[in-house]
Amino acid sequence: MNLPANKLVFVGGMGAGKTTAIRAISDIEPVSTEMPLSQDAQGDKVETTVALDYSSIELDDGELLHIYGVPGQRYLDFMWPMVCEGALGIIVLVNAAGQQRVSSTIELLQEFSRIAPDASLAVGLTRTDQHGEVLIPQFRQALFAAGFRLPVMRVDARDPAQVTFLVRSLLSYRYAGGH
Secondary structure (H helix, E strand, O other): OOOOOOEEEEEEOOOOOHHHHHHHHOOOOOEOOEEEEEEOOOOOEEEEEOOOEEEEEEOOOOOEEEEEEOOOOHHHOOHHHHHHOOOOEEEEEEEOOOOOHHHHHHHHHHHHHHHOOOOEEEEEEEOOOOOOOOOHHHHHHHHHHOOOOOOEEEOOOOOHHHHHHHHHHHHHHHHHHHO
């Protein structure tokens, strides 16, 4: 059995905040493959990842934690196993505005549990500042009912402290024996 590499992967649907979260915690300028999609009503460019994002952060012991973000589009899911191979953790980011946020999260958790069975999982709900009606206890309970006992929390993908806390929660859970 191969031991997991110091690799962490961010997954989630389009607009969940994967690229933003990686940028927030990176020690180096991330490699990004974002491409423009369109412009929104305010004229802001809307982009999406078409291959992957990559960066790294230096851990307290001097080792590097390699951070990847995979595209959320299903037609690019052939990349998921390649990027997730050997990952010690996978963070599923979920846009709180999503209509099917619980079912899509369960679907992603099932998929990535199959793809990377040795990886620990955590869930971060993004954009809750815009959708305050999303209640974490009910969301967590729905995931527990589907068989997923893992860290679940609100996270502002733009805030380095919050993203770091989510990463540390995943790592703590993993090394406390939660898997």
